[in-house]
Amino acid sequence: MSAESGAASGARVAVVGAGWAGLAAAWRATTLGHAVTLYEMAPMAGGRARRLPTEASPLPGLALDNGQHILIGAYTATLGLLAELGVDERRAFNRRPLALVDARGHGLELPPGSAVPAFVRGVLAARGYSLRERLALLAAAGGWFMRGFRCDPRLTVAELTATLPTALRAGLIDPLCVAALNTPARLASAAVFLRVLRDALFAGPGAADLMLPRVDLGALLPDAASRALAARGAMLRSGQRVQAIERHASGWRVDGEDFDAVILAASSVESARLARPHAPDWSTTVEALRHEPIITVLVRAPQARLAQPMLALEDGPGQPAQFLFDLGRLRDPALEPAAQGVLAAVISGASDWVERGLDATALVVQSQLQSQLELAEPPTLLRTLCEKRATFLCTPGLARAPMLVAPGLWAAGDHVDGPYPATIEGAVRSGLAAAQAISR
Incomplete structure (x- = not known):
């Protein structure tokens, strides 16, 4: 389906950026019957999770x-x-059960099975920690569980876990925090950290699997998505940096080409640049991210x-x-x-x-x-x-820009407001949601 033939049955959609959010948005838009043109300024797709030349x-x-x-x-x-x-x-x-162990075999390793029993058995069997330290971790996790993995949104991870033994914080909490949020525990949002723990460790069998x-x-998403999009008639314009988007009639114009809707799935910097003439407050929020x-x-x-x-x-x-x-x-x-x-x-x-x-x-x-x-x-x-x-940086009370930028102009990417920190899953979810929003 070409961009021209797709206009009769669906919208003409431009997706700017072929990272994981953009590829997800483009694919979902095509499956919903839209004619998609995908712009990517780099020579290949993938964004910040890509194969090198x-x-x-x-x-x-x-x-x-x-x-x-x-x-x-x-x-x-x-x-x-x-x-x-x-x-x-x-x-x-x-694919294997979660194991955060060092070269000596010390650390946490979860056995297969239902989430809560597996976590308890894994903590009790953790090597390198005293019984007091293991019981302290179970007590803390039990408290988080009973509170629905919610906490004061102003707390950092370091403040949330301040009463845990030093060895636990240094050997388990801090590495887990920086791996999940790419933010040191002293700065990281405890609320987001608990959300990640809930969905990973306590969401059901296999959720915590590595x-x-x-x-x-490239052989994961970019190659497969590029082939699938081409098979559906989507147009991929790689090595082309979008210079500007403009309002046009009831839709938008991307570097002189008319579309019914646009999804900005580029980096936060590029998305803010393109959106600024139409939504300066949205761009300011995005540019404030550290x-x-x-x-x-x-x-x-x-x-x-x-x-x-x-x-x-x-x-x-x-x-x-x-x-x-x-x-x-x-x-x-x-x-x-x-x-x-x-x-x-x-x-x-x-x-x-x-x-x-x-x-x-x-x-x-x-x-x-x-x-x-x-x-x-x-x-x-x-x-x-x-x-x-x-x-x-995923800090307490962080303000993230909404998916809707302006009528007919949407944003996707891990920097867009959502429940997860900057992860592949957050990017993919936002891309899928933006494409669904166009159809609604």
């Missing part, structure tokens, strides 16, 4: 992403969208033997990385033999380390890995990646 990889035959991403079983909108697009979950993900990609991010970077340090350590494909790392002064991924255990060795021995160390909430410089940060991470993995020598640095505007 082939020439960017330090190892031939190894596809790299702009950073290490994971999903969890509670990402129902994302997993549902992937299924619609024909992505085989078993081939795309290494979904570790076996393939690069962003936090994520650094991924890729190393080669053939001598390393990780107990699991994802490990928690002990972070602290001089130990910046919180999580470590073994690409050799995640990727198919027959398709990507170059992944063997490649590890990805992730630093969330990385603003302080960006200021120190990526080269200096990489050296510190190499030393951290040598120490915690008990390696004879530091691993070999392959590349350091930094997504400087990875997510917004």
Whole structure:
């Protein structure tokens, strides 16, 4: 279905931005009978969760992403969208019960089963914590459960958990907070943190499962969505930055082309720029968001033997990385033999380390890995990646802009108002909701 032929049965819809929110919006709009034109300023789709160009990889035959991403079983909108697009979950993900354990096997590992009993059994069996510490965590979680995972919206995660033992806060709460919200516990919204815990740990069997990609991010959503959209006649204009949108009759004009509706699914910066002439207050709210970077340090350590494909790392002064991924255990060795021995160390909430410089940060991470993995020598640095505007800081009382920008002009993206922090699931849900709103 072309943009012209689709006008008779549905609306002519422009989607600006082919990240995960834009791809979700474009796909849903086509399934609802609309004629879609998708604009993307980068050469390829994916936004902040994308495959890097082939020439960017330090190892031939190894596809790299702009950073290490994971999903969890509670990402129902994302997993549902992937299924619609024909992505085989078993081939795309290494799915396993939640495990936040370090190289010594210390930490929390949830067994399969119903949410509450699994959490209780997992906490009681957690290694590296005293009985008093484990009971304190169960008591705190029980209190959150009884209160419906609600709290004073002014609280930070650090304030919410201040009475917990130091070892629990440092070894479990803080890493979990920065992984989920990309915001340090001292700044992070306790209300949003509790919402994430409720939907992940207590929503039902499998909700807390780790979904570790076996393939690069492009092979998850962007490739499948691009093929499906093309098959439905949608137009994808990559490498084209939209210069302006204008009101036109009862609709909108995007760089001179007429549409009935527009979905701004670009970055917060680009969306605010395009919306400002029509909704200055909306743009001001978006521009007020503060962003936090994520650094991924890729190393080669053939001598390393990780107990699991994802490990928690002990972070602290001089130990910046919180999580470590073994690409050799995640990727198919027959398709990507170059992944063997490649590890990805992730630093969330990385603003302080960006200021120190990526080269200096990489050296510190190499030393951290040598120490915690008990390696004879530091691993070999392959590349350091930094997504400087990875997510917004998820702070208490944060104001986020609504989905409706102006009549016929909608916004989608993890920066748009919604129940979740800046995550893939938040982006996908907002994209689907924006497309549904057009039909309503």
